[in-house]
Amino acid sequence: MKVAVMGAGAVGCYYGGMLARAGHDVVLIARPQHVEAIMREGLRLDTQHFDERVRVSASIEASAVKGAELVLFCVKSTDTDSAAQALAPYLDGDALVLSLQNGVENAARLRELLPQEAAAAVVYVASEMAGPGHIRHHGRGELVIEPSTMSEAVARAFVDAGVPTEISDNVRGALWAKLVLNCAYNALSAITQMPYGKLVQGEGVTRAMRDIVDECLAVATADGVTIPGDVDAAVRRIAETMPNQFSSTAQDLARGKKSEIDHLNGLIVRRGEALGVPTPANRLLHVLVRLIENKAG
Template identity: 65%
Template sequence: MKIGVMGTGAVGGYYGAMLARAGVPVVFIGRPAQVAALRDEGLRLQAQSFDERFPVQASTDASALADCALVLCCVKSGDTESAGTQMAPHLPSHAVVLSLQNGVDNAARLAARLSPSNQVAAAVVYVAAEMMAPDHVRHHGRGELVLARWAAQGSQPSPEAVQALFTQAGVAVELAQDVDAALWSKLVLNCAYNALSAISRLPYGQLVQGDGVLPLMRDIVAECVAVAQASGVTLADPWPAVQRIAATMPGQFSSTAQDLMRGKPSEIDHLNGFIVRRGQALGVPTPVNRALHVLVRLLESAPGNSRTS
């Protein structure tokens, strides 16, 4: 099974590298400078138990996905429609696309741009990784996936086959009975940590030690749970999982923090911003999430950030 990775950031780089390291043929689709680096130097994965560099295939053109049975879509949530449009003319009819993205609606947004013959499934990603250079991914911790099930048609890869492939590569995959609840649970974690890490420029372990931070995070979580319930999604108490993030990823900066520190637009519109919009539509107040969304957008609009250029 040949695998395509659409969007070679920290998430795409990590999972693509783990698959390639296991001998699975992988092609990475990325920006010109990154593709040039990958072709010249290969991809370095600096993990907790190994530090290796290996040659990989890379292209700037989605046509390189033409013989891929499985594609990992790892672009930022704001680029979902664009990625779908780029992939649509080139995917074989039996290809399965996994959305390894933050947020709860990316799989549906991708499916709207792809052929009905292409199966699109959501995956919930729990990994702490960082792009140190265009050809260098550093893994800080975790790495498991929660994957939606689908009914494979014809020669499409089945969920069990994809699970086995990742297991072979050392990536734990759970096949979820209720992926919507899993997606919302991850969204709660993102809303609790991402904006605060970005505003403070602190990693999770230091962030939670700040005066008043944990009560504030409880307020964020309470708003998210209320919006989820109004949306028809019942969540188990997310607070223990929120606390575990700081314990298991103490040195991790949120992806929003990493984006702002690099002068790039973040996914905040699809995290706290999504909660605000959804809450407004359902009549659920979300003042804390609204404040965080506004503050991160203000930081994004500071001189030198690419959102303003």
């Protein structure tokens, strides 16, 4: 399969690298420093089970997506519109654009912006860019994807590449389940600059997380969303399975970058206002992260 990864950061490099390692024709569309390192030395896949350099194509240009059957769309939610517009002139008509992003609105937005088929995926992976062209994997890696014309082939490709993948008719609910996890952990990890395992050991943290999660579930119920599984168990499992992971929001703030907080706790606040559900805990986290962003300029 010919695959393009738009926004090859920590998530895109992990999944694109795993597919390339399995023999697929992958091009990573990334920032110049990563592209230079990848073209010179290959992509370093530094995982819990192996540490290898994978030969893969890389480019800074959106035009590199030409000919791709599958596009892994991995940009920040704040960049969805601009990245989709950059890709649009070069996408094949029958390409599948698979959103591997935080938040619950990106796939719907892609369907508004692009004539090609777009589908959502829920991503559960702990990874970071440890340096130019160097992806470090801290744990997990499974995907949940929604049905599409290519879903069976895509799921099979990922599974064969060592990525547990399932197809679900309730990806909206699964996206909300991931949103709840992000709301519980991301802002707190960002404000404290602490990894998940250490974060949850703080006095009063699990109770505060309980308040955050309760607000998210109240908003989801009011919005008619059915969240699958045991949410409380999933929240606990994050700290257990990803103890050394800093949230993507924490990584963004540490680098002085704008985060996706508007699409995480901020979304809960907006939907809560629209639906008449109070969200004081999520509002406070949203305000604090935005203040830190503004302070950093």
